[in-house]
Amino acid sequence: MSNVNCSCCGAIAEVHKTVNCCICDKAFKIDCVNISAAEARKIHTKHSGLNYTCKNCVQLGNNITDLKKVIVELQNDIKTLKSTVLDQQSPNSPASLLEAEKIVQEVAEREKRKCNIIIYGCKEDNVKSNKEQIQLDETVVPKISLHIKC
Ligand SMILES: [Zn+2]
Ligand SMILES: [Zn+2]
Missing domain, CATH: 3.30.40 (Herpes Virus-1)
Known part of the structure; x- marks a missing residue:
């Protein structure tokens, strides 16, 4: 024995x-x-x-069961987060449409200003509207360019 x-x-x-x-x-x-x-x-x-x-293993089993619950909760959280992120990245989501709109506007704006020149030392014009500014520029700029010899 x-x-x-x-x-x-x-x-x-x-x-x-x-x-x-x-x-x-x-x-x-x-x-x-x-x-x-x-x-x-x-x-x-x-x-x-x-x-x-034995008691230890029962306790261990309980801990593992608790851990499993935590893991399942975490997996669900990750799923929710993933779908939220994917939603924001999808080209049709409001957020990315707004972003694309901004980029298009910025590109158009840069294209528009591509040929701009900046003239320093000019008197600030006291104009009330964009239209008035353009009219003024159209009379002043040719006068200035007359003096530039390239
Ligand atoms: Zn014993
Ligand atoms: Zn045991």
Whole structure:
């Protein structure tokens, strides 16, 4: 008859008076874990369907169950975030349409000003509208260019 050490108290016990945890396989004295000799026999019988899980492993199992819940929640959060991001990137979303509109306007504006020249030292004109400014420019600029010899 071989003896084993109980994993909780370290006492030596005969094998048939111990049960092994089905997860960590550690041996426990049946007195220590409140298991009757009859239950222990069933646990020792393969295919009896009765297993013993030690407190540590039950706790570990609970922790893993909790962790699984957290992982599932995180996966859902990621899914939601992904769909939000994809939504914003889709060419038909209001946000990206607005952005595209801005870019088109900026390009058009730059194209319009491509041939602009800046003349320094001119008197600031006291004009009331863009139209008036254009009219003034059209009379002043030719006068200036008369003096430029290229
Ligand atoms: Zn013990
Ligand atoms: Zn265990």
